[in-house]
Amino acid sequence: xxxxRFYPAWAVxxxxxxxxxxxxxxxxxxxxxxxxxxxxxxxxxxxxNLQVLAGEKGVWxxxxxxxxxxxxxxxxxxxxxxxxRDDGPPGLKPKFSEVPFQPWAESLFIYRQTHEIEPYTxxxxxxxxxxxxxxxxTEFVQARDEQRIFIFQTGGPxxxxxxxxxxxxxxxxxxxxxxxxxxGRWEGDALxxxxxxFNERGWxxxxxxxxxxxxxxxxxxxxxxxxxxxxxxxxxxxxxxxxPWTTGMMMSWTPDREQFEYxxxxxxxxxxxxxxxxxxxxxxxxxxxx
Amino acid sequence: xxxxxPVLACVLIxxxxxxxxxxxxxxxxxxWLGDWGATPDERNQVVIxxxxxxxxxxxxxxxxxxxxxxxxxxxxxSSDWTVHLEADAMDEDxxxxxxxxxxxxxxxxxxxxxxxxxxxxxxxEGDFSLTRE
Numbered sequence: 001x002x003x004x005r006f007y008p009a010w011a012v013x014x015x016x017x018x019x020x021x022x023x024x025x026x027x028x029x030x031x032x033x034x035x036x037x038x039x040x041x042x043x044x045x046x047x048x049n050l051q052v053l054a055g056e057k058g059v060w061x062x063x064x065x066x067x068x069x070x071x072x073x074x075x076x077x078x079x080x081x082x083x084x085r086d087d088g089p090p091g092l093k094p095k096f097s098e099v100p101f102q103p104w105a106e107s108l109f110i111y112r113q114t115h116e117i118e119p120y121t122x123x124x125x126x127x128x129x130x131x132x133x134x135x136x137x138t139e140f141v142q143a144r145d146e147q148r149i150f151i152f153q154t155g156g157p158x159x160x161x162x163x164x165x166x167x168x169x170x171x172x173x174x175x176x177x178x179x180x181x182x183x184g185r186w187e188g189d190a191l192x193x194x195x196x197x198f199n200e201r202g203w204x205x206x207x208x209x210x211x212x213x214x215x216x217x218x219x220x221x222x223x224x225x226x227x228x229x230x231x232x233x234x235x236x237x238x239x240x241x242x243x244p245w246t247t248g249m250m251m252s253w254t255p256d257r258e259q260f261e262y263x264x265x266x267x268x269x270x271x272x273x274x275x276x277x278x279x280x281x282x283x284x285x286x287x288x289x290x
Numbered sequence: 291x292x293x294x295x296p297v298l299a300c301v302l303i304x305x306x307x308x309x310x311x312x313x314x315x316x317x318x319x320x321x322w323l324g325d326w327g328a329t330p331d332e333r334n335q336v337v338i339x340x341x342x343x344x345x346x347x348x349x350x351x352x353x354x355x356x357x358x359x360x361x362x363x364x365x366x367x368s369s370d371w372t373v374h375l376e377a378d379a380m381d382e383d384x385x386x387x388x389x390x391x392x393x394x395x396x397x398x399x400x401x402x403x404x405x406x407x408x409x410x411x412x413x414x415e416g417d418f419s420l421t422r423e
Binding site for chain 1: 312313314315316317319342343344345366368369371398399400401
């Protein structure tokens with residue numbers, strides 16, 4: 001037979017008062033957190049400043065770089081294996097079943113989860129979200145007088161892409177390229193980048209959402225506060241999807257870090273897409289295609 | 291077909307040079323090189339160029355030759371990565387014939403993915419093996 005337990009009066013009193021006793025401390029933490037959120041930096045004309053401020057150091061780093069949230073047990077296990085757990089704010093990323101894949105694109109996406117040969121990790125450029133989600137940090141340079149914005153990436157191919165802000169249209173006869181051709185504009189506090197002209201040699205996201213030469217990307221980049229970048233991307237590719245779809249990721253300001261010389265080809269052991277013939281890194285007769 | 295080999299070799303060099311590096315879009319899009327034949331000893335070199343636009347697969351078998359075949363049916367079943375192609379062609383005497391190809395796509399993640407299976411060409415039947423370049 002279970003016996004009733006009786007607690008001493010002092011213990012009951014402490015238990016009941018504990019929320020009251022801890023409230024001031026919690027309030028102090030809350031105030032400190034609120035004070036730590038610094039406002040969005042701006043230029044003198046009010047335009048949002050995405051770049052590092054003079055006299056400071058820092059780069060932007062991705063949080064969870066996934067564009068599609070896992071749904072199945074297998075997908076979730078893969079995410080956990082790779083340590084990606086930050087889904088971002090509600091509504092930022094679609095679930096797997098919400099992505100309007102064409103059948104071949106869905107099957108290829110699933111295939112790539114377990115048979116990954118990602119061009120980016122073989123030192124190839126990658127557009128869209130993969131360009132932003134580079135390891136070791138991303139940096140913006142707003143060349144306002146020149147009406148261009150440059151996005152520099154530290155990892156991967158250690159490259160950059162220009163965003164033309166002078167109101168020009170995309171050229172009619174584009175040579176397809178890894179990054180495509182980007183024109184940008186400000187919509188309020190959001191930088192909106194429109195890109196077309198992709199070749200089919202890269203992935204726009206780390207987990208391999210397929211795209212074709214018909215890809216049209218619209219990226220919206222905003223900086224709601226000093227330490228936060230919200231990156232949204234609409235993928236319009238009738239060659240791979242039955243409708244446009246939108247996803248994104250959050251990025252964090254990493255202070256006191258700077259870009260450094262990163263040479264992807266040095267010591268890269270994943271050679272499959274880096275060699276023009278023979279598919280082996282030790283074939284000295286092969287043509288290197290970095 | 292043997293007389294075509296030097297010419298075909300030149301065509302292949304050109305198309306491979308244009309093909310460049312790994313293609314990551316639709317798994318069938320691009321230039322495919324290989325051969326088909328009724329027996330292991332009787333092989334015929336072949337090049338197939340395939341394009342993907344929205345929901346349509348198109349392409350040409352042996353582009354640039356009088357007997358080039360135009361792909362009019364192209365189906366990829368991505369549940370098992372099987373491929374069915376039908377192409378219209380004409381022989382040297384101007385008689386039309388149909389090429390029917392049924393194959394299995396493999397090594398999807400590789401820039402040198404492969405496609406192999408059965409090849410029916412007029413009255414002939416054999417196997418084929420192609421690699422994407």
